[in-house]
Amino acid sequence: MNLAVFSSRRFKLPLVLPLLLQLASCAVATAAAPAPITVDALVAEIAASNPELRFYEAEVQSAKAAARGSGALADPDLTVELGRKRVREATGVLAGEGAAWSVSVTQTFEWPGRLALRKAIAGREVELAELGLQRFRAALDARARVLAHGLHAANTKVGAVREVADRFAALKETFLAREPAGIAPQLETRVIEANELTLQRRASDAELELQAALLELNQLRGAAAGTPLMVTAPPLEFGEAPEADVLLAAARENNFEFRMRRAELEQQDFEVRLARHERYPAISVSPFYSTERAGERETMLGVGVSVPLPVGGRTRSAVGLAEARRRQAEAAALVAERELERAVLTAAQTFAVKTAEARRWPPEALRHFREAAELADRHYRLGAVPISTYVELQASYLEAVEALLDTQREALAAGLKLRELAGLDAPIREVAQ
Template sequence: MTQFSCCGRGRRLAAASMLLMAAMSGSLVAAEPPSPLTSQALVDQVLRANASIAAYTAHQRARSAEARSADALDDPRLSYAIAPKSVGDPSVDTGHIVGISQTLPWPGKRALRRRQAEALVDAARHGLHARRRELAFEARSAYADWAYLGAALRINQGQQEQLRTLVAVAEQRYAAGSGTQQEPLAAQVRLMRLREAQWQLEAQREAVRGRINALRQAPMGHALPDAAGIPVRTQTPELSRLMAAAERNHPALSVLDARARSADSQQSLRDLARRPDVTLSANHVGTLPREPYRTQVGVALSLPLGQDKYDAATASARAQADALRAERADLAHRLRADVRSAYARWRAAERARQLYADTLQSLAGQSRDAALALYSRGRGDVQAVIDAETEWLAVHTGHLRSQRDAFQTLAELALLTGGALDAQLIPEARP
């Protein structure tokens, strides 16, 4: 029995020695926690991985390829005909006709086709830019939610520790006869409510994690580092500058401008459709009896008859251009309203953030400390401590919420201004 114990101790000592040697040799290295996630890092991940960027890029390549051949001439036509009965007849030459022809469009048509195609290339390019801006906004907005919920959970857990201590103190006072049974019960009720709030926060955080992983094309349950924090910007460009930047740089306006230019070129093409195209031809007519007359050259003109169809086509193209310009004007008005609204919401959120940071957090902390000090000396009421703790939590959560709201409205302003003012709006932002 003693031998068995000695052997067991020997094995344990040997194992401990091996672990110590491994640790000293560096073979056992604790895994470092992942670096905190920043808003710009998330934007970069989303722009690299999101499949819609590849789709928009492919669409732009397709438009560019179409533009390269937009002004190309139609393929020449080669024709051949034969008189079947002349084949094998020794009394006549074999009757056949060989011809080639090329259609030349009316001057100006090819240039207009190329101009129309290049406008569509511009529309695709601005569409890609618009999609990148939308994804950056979605990533920043989701990041703010991720950071807010992570910080709110940490505060909630700290509050639960405070309440557990309060429950223990209240139970001790009740057992000693210096408190009532209601005091530990009230503290336990508040603790349970905090646990319920924790579960709600965890559910919301899981939903945000899924949203972020969808944006960066990762599995829904993929691990996500904690947020580094919500960046703070205390000043922004003036409202007039923001509105001017939105009207000048918003990619959706640029898309409509490019599409309107394409529609203008289409209208000009419809007008030129009334002008005839020219077809040049050269033929060898083997059915003619004399050799000098068998080689022939010719010209043919299309006859644009029936002006009503050309008038209708021109009117249709003009209406499309008018519709696009009206749509642009409407969007410009809505952008101005959106910028004004986002700016007002940012000012309200930033003022609230400063109020929480400069005044309310300090007052709530002093109130909580005073209530705890009074209760620890055997005076005061446990409900006063619970109320002070509840108010402290509300103030700190409100501070986090105001930070989140301010950052999300800045992200919205960055979206509306098309990236021109990102450096003045978003801390960490890169083009």
């Protein structure tokens, strides 16, 4: 802002400075306040910048790189030998002396089908890595949505608690400014003071809940811990979850954890077949060339074949180990299926109970409770409402806010958990305002 304009219009500097300071403070506050972000935008940002997600993506790349080399033959071995040779006659006389050297290349050939088994095992490793990545993405999406709505709910709770606490603080100042006229005003002052202290503690707890959600969200999106964040979350509408049979069938087909256990079982089947196949030894072929010059020149050209002798029982132990691990994989798959059924049914029951509880709240319930609390505050100051009614209405307003927000958050968490377990779209949608 140009001061010359004020001087030309005969404004005095002492009158201008307070206005400038007020405008500057407003500009700083506007710059410090974060721009509101929607839940979907925040989830997309977390999915794009989460540091831990890079680990699972690198795991997939590592498995794919290992799979590319699993079906190839082993690299050949090149052997070079250098030396000198002396030849003596039976009488001990030196007959000749010269250089001797040889070179050979050894290539190991596997039995037919063995490389295919190793390639299949490596393919299951890629599948497991990809399932792990998909599972983490689904869990990250669900956690981010729960935290985003939790941050919005915590902001609402903090605002409501601060609003009621300010009412009690203003009333306390009003009572303290008056001359006490009897025991009733003194007792009412103590009631107001006690409720104000209780509300201050309640506000501190709500602020801690807000900061915890903010800290975890910033960690998920790879931002600094103290980065401010403002989330706009529209009201949620909860539908009916599918029947239990439909959920269980979808979970057996889509659940990442259960699919990983099945992939591990298939991998162990290939491990058993490979261990049995490896009882037949691999064959190493070594073409070689050697020459010696000790009095006369000798040259050799040939092919060597080597086969390991399975006399130590190592191959039989490998088969036993692979079969034991397959039995472990079968047991793990069975346990995973039982745990999946229990988790799906628990999440479905929780979602049904919480959504039924949320539907019992009228759409304008919180607005009505807030208006009642404001009305009680005005009429209590006029003497038309007793202290008990005033305190009860303020407490009911806060309890209603907390109950509704907690119920919606728990229903949302159960619905997203159901989606994560069964792979079906959660029966939750945002209500346009």
